[in-house]
Amino acid sequence: MERRDSNASDATFISLQQRNKLLIYRLVPRLEGRRRWDLVAHMALHITRYSSYTFTIFGAMHITNTSLIPLLTRSIPVSDSYLLLTRPYYQSFPFEPLLIGAPLIAHITSGIALRIYRRSVAQKRYSSYQATSRSILSFFQPKTWPVLSNISLGGYLLAPLVFSHIFVNRIIPLIHEGSSSGVGLGYVAHGFAKHPIVSWTTYVALVGIGTGHMIWGAAKWFNLTPTTGTDKEKRRRKRRINGVVGAVAGIWMSGGLGVVARSGPEPGWIGRGYDALFEKVPLLR
DSSP, X not given: OHHXXXXXXXXXXXXXXXXXXXXXXXXXXXXXXXXXXXXXXXXXXXXXXXXXXXXXXXXXXXXXXXXXXXXXXXXXXXXXXXXXXXXXXXXXXXXXXXXXXXXXXXXXXXXXXXXXXXXXXXXXXXXXXXXXXXXXXXXXXXXGSOOOOHHHHHHHHHHHHHHHHHIIIIIHHHHHHSOSTTOSHHHHHHHHHHSHHHHHHHHHHHHXXXXXXXXXXXXXXXXXXXXXXXXXXXXXXXXXXXXXXXXXXXXXXXXXXXXXXTSOOOOHHHHHHHHHHHTTSGGGO
């Protein structure tokens, strides 16, 4: 009798071991998959960060050529000569894709991927893996997404403005003239003179949103955002960051709106060529 009970207990113990092994085997792929996705998210975060550093190099060069130099020289022809000197460094292969195209696309796609990943993590944490929480319709419900920060919101608003800027100043001349070598500050000034409402609105939005996104994004990367400390310290830090945003945006607009936008249209055949290019812009037809 004791031997029979012993055999039964041994069989039960073996079956429990087999069951535990089966559970472990089923769990290991999930853990490995989770670690794999955590690694992907970690890489996406680094791509978002370091792509912003790379794009900042181009941004500094571009702001210097299109705003700071016009602000100092007060002359479009003189400023265009400086623009022509530096253009080969960021409008030729491989500098253009390395400094502009690749970082811009990597920054946007990695940011979107991070947001989707954080939504998935939050849902698995709070929805108990319910089938309804993983439905296709739930993907489009705002309540299933993490809170959108002001930095991220600025990035989503900035993306179409940046692409429209590239479309007007780079792609359209490239398509219709084979090159954008004839496009300079005179082309931009001509657009301000002939299409003031659209030009001023988009420029102010581009500079304002872009400056806020870049400065606050840099503050986040360097742990300077007001997330810790007393309320007084948070307000003080927030005012300092907004002060930097206002100063950078003010200097940027001083050259762009104060000099370039007030230079007037180009006369003669150059102006007619610019008009032909602007007619290709859907919003300006």
